[in-house]
Amino acid sequence: MQLKDQVAIVTGASSGIGREIALTYARAGAKVAIGDIDMNGANAVVSEIEGEGGQAMAVEMNVTDETAVNAGADAVADRFGRIDIMVSNAGVQIVHPVEDFPYDEFRKVVDIHLGGAFLLTKACIKHMYPNKSGSLIYMGSVHSHEASALKSAYVSAKHGILGLARVMAKEGAKHGVRSNVICPGFVKTPLVEKQIPEQAQSLGIPEDEVVSRIMLGNTVDTEFTTIRDVADVALFLAAFKTNALTGQSITASHGWHMG
Numbered sequence: 001m002q003l004k005d006q007v008a009i010v011t012g013a014s015s016g017i018g019r020e021i022a023l024t025y026a027r028a029g030a031k032v033a034i035g036d037i038d039m040n041g042a043n044a045v046v047s048e049i050e051g052e053g054g055q056a057m058a059v060e061m062n063v064t065d066e067t068a069v070n071a072g073a074d075a076v077a078d079r080f081g082r083i084d085i086m087v088s089n090a091g092v093q094i095v096h097p098v099e100d101f102p103y104d105e106f107r108k109v110v111d112i113h114l115g116g117a118f119l120l121t122k123a124c125i126k127h128m129y130p131n132k133s134g135s136l137i138y139m140g141s142v143h144s145h146e147a148s149a150l151k152s153a154y155v156s157a158k159h160g161i162l163g164l165a166r167v168m169a170k171e172g173a174k175h176g177v178r179s180n181v182i183c184p185g186f187v188k189t190p191l192v193e194k195q196i197p198e199q200a201q202s203l204g205i206p207e208d209e210v211v212s213r214i215m216l217g218n219t220v221d222t223e224f225t226t227i228r229d230v231a232d233v234a235l236f237l238a239a240f241k242t243n244a245l246t247g248q249s250i251t252a253s254h255g256w257h258m259g
């Protein structure tokens, strides 16, 4: 019970990586808020956590909507008394070559990943600073460090998250708040399943080549990272006790990115 009596808010927790982090935190004793636009998914995760004897709440929150994000964070603090851990994880992927990338789609990706991370941070630190403690965790990506063709919006946003997290390490320190980024390699979630046929079409190659060459070609063992791997890193960061570990990014990618 490494997170006993702690309160966590995890966005994008109705699905994929966020859902696994929410379940892992609840099993470690945390009360968990599931922030998402998909309320059916969020309620299902809440039921799963409650079924295991944990405590959770669903919070309807489009992370690009400042009013909804503030109201969501306040609702979590009202219900559970505090916010100790923030996981900014909600995300989407849209791929095009730059010459065909509609600007509104570029902005949508950046708004959700980077704008959403900023808004959630602002809404959560207001509850963390008075307690002189907190852990901000951002879902980056290997694409916070590396680039791939077709992903200008995503790569720009994920690089930006490193900057935001490092600023928060500096601003948060005097309030006992630490700030770190998790950088996973490819994880088979709905976000990635959708990209396989899209990239096959854009690049004019078969789907199995998208997986073996484009997605996993630079790993040491041609293996996907799993939701479990990412949730384990998220638990490690949330449970870490001091500001020794702040302003860092931890990459879990089967060696795709080393550094």
Ligand SMILES: NC(=O)c1ccc[n+]([C@@H]2O[C@H](COP(=O)([O-])OP(=O)(O)OC[C@H]3O[C@@H](n4cnc5c(N)ncnc54)[C@H](O)[C@@H]3O)[C@@H](O)[C@H]2O)c1
Pocket (backbone or CB within 6 Å): 011, 012, 013, 014, 015, 016, 017, 018, 035, 036, 037, 038, 041, 061, 062, 063, 064, 089, 090, 091, 092, 112, 139, 140, 141, 142, 183, 184, 185, 186, 187, 188, 189, 190, 191, 192
């Ligand atoms: N799957 C991967 O390979 C991979 C690798 C590195 C990083 N990531 C990152 O992990 C995070 C989670 O991705 P995933 O693979 O679990 O995807 P997913 O599609 O399974 O889950 C994304 C979740 O975000 C929610 N969401 C989308 N837009 C939202 C918005 N505006 N407001 C609130 N919620 C919103 C969705 O409803 C969904 O529940 C993303 O930030 C993604 O960039 C994923």
